[in-house]
Amino acid sequence: VLPDTPHGEIIDLIAAHSIPIVVFAGSFTEDLRETMLEKNVFDYFIKSHPGTLDSVVVSVQRILRNTEVQIMVVDDSRFSRSMIRTMLQTYRFNVVEAEDGIEALDMLKKHPDIQLVVTDYAMPRMDGFELISHIRRDYDRYTLAVIGISAQINPIDSVKFLKNGANDFLPKPFLKEELYNRVLMNLETLEQMRREKERTQKLKELNDIKN
Numbered sequence: 001v002l003p004d005t006p007h008g009e010i011i012d013l014i015a016a017h018s019i020p021i022v023v024f025a026g027s028f029t030e031d032l033r034e035t036m037l038e039k040n041v042f043d044y045f046i047k048s049h050p051g052t053l054d055s056v057v058v059s060v061q062r063i064l065r066n067t068e069v070q071i072m073v074v075d076d077s078r079f080s081r082s083m084i085r086t087m088l089q090t091y092r093f094n095v096v097e098a099e100d101g102i103e104a105l106d107m108l109k110k111h112p113d114i115q116l117v118v119t120d121y122a123m124p125r126m127d128g129f130e131l132i133s134h135i136r137r138d139y140d141r142y143t144l145a146v147i148g149i150s151a152q153i154n155p156i157d158s159v160k161f162l163k164n165g166a167n168d169f170l171p172k173p174f175l176k177e178e179l180y181n182r183v184l185m186n187l188e189t190l191e192q193m194r195r196e197k198e199r200t201q202k203l204k205e206l207n208d209i210k211n
Contacts, residue, residue: 072095088179148161
């Protein structure tokens with residue numbers, strides 16, 4: 001809300017130039033949330049306390065990092081793949097797709113920079129559980145994160161995904177914010193582990209120099 005754009009017209013202006021948008025609002029309503037989703041706003045924050053500005057800065061930094069992150073969506077439903085891809089692309093991720101586990105394993109070879117996989121359970125040729133088992137033969141959960149998704153009404157599905165090596169699980173249907181928060185949480189864990197490995201390697205090199 002600005003003096004010359006009292007109804008958020010500034011969002012439409014910026015969106016027309018394909019620039020990522022972070023909204024900073026004085027209050028939160030369901031109508032505001034729906035508007036933000038319709039306009040594919042990257043993120044929105046409420047002016048609840050001065051520390052909220054820190055969250056805005058972190059969100060902007062995340063936008064810049066997301067452009068370097070590649071995610072694979074695995075689902076035999078073209079509609080479901082498209083929906084998830086659109087959700088992730090709103091957050092500036094690079095997204096590749098596979099329609100089943102066999103194609104997903106091939107895509108991992110073609111795209112070694114993939115950092116996270118979002119996979120459905122029920123798929124032809126190779127289901128999500130078997131796919132994760134194959135992935136874990138070459139990648140541990142701190143190198144490549146996997147989020148399982150399923151629309152089946154079986155509460156044991158989440159346990160099966162985790163026991164087969166998934167990092168996380170989301171039941172269908174889910175909100176865009178839910179997906180992003182889960183993806184973000186797992187990516188930040190990967191980044192933290194990567195920094196820790198680099199720190200350990202640096203300390204080893206310094207120790208070798210000292211010796």
